[in-house]
Amino acid sequence: MAEPKKIIIDTDPGIDDAMAIFLALRSPEVEVIGLTTIYGNVYTTLATRNALHLLEIAGRTDIPVAEGSHVTITKGTKLRIADFVHGADGLGNQNFPPPKAKPIAESAAAFIVQQANLYPGKVTVVALGPLTNIALAIELDPAFPKKIGQIVLLGGAFAVNGNVNPAAEANIFGDPDAADVVFTSGADVLAVGINVTHQVVLTDADRDKLAQSDGKFARYLCKILEVYFSYHHDAYSTRGVYLHDPTALLAAVNPSLMTYTEGVVRVQTNGITRGLTLFYNKQKRFGEVTEWSNKPTVKVAVTVGCSHRCEIGHGAAYGLIKYYDWSSLMNGEIPLMVVSCFTIHMNQQSRVAAVGEIASVQFLLQKSTTLRLTLEQLTC
Numbered sequence: 001m002a003e004p005k006k007i008i009i010d011t012d013p014g015i016d017d018a019m020a021i022f023l024a025l026r027s028p029e030v031e032v033i034g035l036t037t038i039y040g041n042v043y044t045t046l047a048t049r050n051a052l053h054l055l056e057i058a059g060r061t062d063i064p065v066a067e068g069s070h071v072t073i074t075k076g077t078k079l080r081i082a083d084f085v086h087g088a089d090g091l092g093n094q095n096f097p098p099p100k101a102k103p104i105a106e107s108a109a110a111f112i113v114q115q116a117n118l119y120p121g122k123v124t125v126v127a128l129g130p131l132t133n134i135a136l137a138i139e140l141d142p143a144f145p146k147k148i149g150q151i152v153l154l155g156g157a158f159a160v161n162g163n164v165n166p167a168a169e170a171n172i173f174g175d176p177d178a179a180d181v182v183f184t185s186g187a188d189v190l191a192v193g194i195n196v197t198h199q200v201v202l203t204d205a206d207r208d209k210l211a212q213s214d215g216k217f218a219r220y221l222c223k224i225l226e227v228y229f230s231y232h233h234d235a236y237s238t239r240g241v242y243l244h245d246p247t248a249l250l251a252a253v254n255p256s257l258m259t260y261t262e263g264v265v266r267v268q269t270n271g272i273t274r275g276l277t278l279f280y281n282k283q284k285r286f287g288e289v290t291e292w293s294n295k296p297t298v299k300v301a302v303t304v305g306c307s308h309r310c311e312i313g314h315g316a317a318y319g320l321i322k323y324y325d326w327s328s329l330m331n332g333e334i335p336l337m338v339v340s341c342f343t344i345h346m347n348q349q350s351r352v353a354a355v356g357e358i359a360s361v362q363f364l365l366q367k368s369t370t371l372r373l374t375l376e377q378l379t380c
């Protein structure tokens with residue numbers, strides 16, 4: 001197997017952050033070389049505490065945690081914190097005991113720059129919160145965009161409504177100025193917006209399956225997921241939750257799981273559409289210079305699944321994909337054609353690297369069947 005991809009997860013844990021972090025720690029394709037923290041779902045101090053706590057739960061206190069910014073890139077202190085989505089403690093109101101470990105001395109931005117210099121072109125930053133730390137890294141070292149391997153970010157609502165308001169998605173809304181810096185930095189940026197993460201749902205039924213597992217992660221996640229489910233039931237009337245952060249993480253693990261388009265993204269930084277991500281597809285040559293002219297392009301995910309080059313079925317099949325039939329979705333239903341929330345390896349070893357460690361062979365067979373069915377649907 002190829003050398004695992006080095007990733008730094010910039011995170012604001014966060015229930016779906018916890019899932020993404022566990023998923024990363026259970027995926028042999030990636031090596032988590034650090035967590036960096038940011039405000040968003042909780043304030044930064046609590047994000048650091050939760051990051052340390054999650055590593056403790058996973059038995060991975062060897063991984064360093066670097067604390068990130070407490071303010072936006074423009075030094076704004078009026079932050080929008082989504083505790084109504086994740087609970088006051090960010091982890092489903094479980095009031096876990098404080099972690100024993102402490103963050104390292106370096107700031108998140110300094111740590112990210114340092115690692116990019118240590119392994120030029122080899123580090124992927126998976127940014128799961130507002131993009132302040134990444135923009136600060138670019139400020140610290142203008143060569144950073146060319147030294148970082150890739151920035152996979154969860155953010156934006158491309159051609160769909162946001163989740164903060166009709167214009168803006170939460171992570172971009174959290175620091176639109178930082179987001180605009182990152183999108184126009186010239187780094188290899190891959191953005192996964194809620195237009196795609198809303199395709200990936202953990203249903204009530206999936207959670208029931210998770211609850212049957214004795215796995216350490218499964219038991220932990222079932223506890224913290226309660227609050228996240230009730231928020232989604234109330235806010236969206238869905239019988240399940242959106243897996244925003246795990247989906248972005250999977251894009252970093254295996255980009256071939258999604259289909260992308262490429263163009264220039266600018267972010268609206270003020271007014272009623274503050275936080276809006278506007279993608280220019282480069283199809284029209286405008287007669288005048290625009291705010292999108294001569295800016296570097298980025299990759300933007302347009303859907304889970306891909307029509308031709310899908311690696312699913314080559315021995316390692318990645319789950320966590322639920323594929324909506326968009327025509328039925330228009331009727332207000334949520335018809336899930338694909339159900340699999342786990343990274344499933346369909347080789348002889350019957351190994352499951354699962355978010356929730358639902359690792360019985362029986363389950364594996366069941367899921368593989370679903371996945372094969374799904375593949376046909378995805379590739380037709």
Ligand SMILES: O=c1[nH]cnc2c1ncn2[C@@H]1O[C@H](CO)[C@@H](O)[C@H]1O
Pocket residue numbers: 014015016017041082085128163164169170171194244245
């Ligand atoms: O309705 C919401 N408001 C604010 N934040 C949200 C909402 N739903 C999910 N998230 C959080 O923001 C990111 C995706 O935009 C995810 O990290 C998710 O946990």
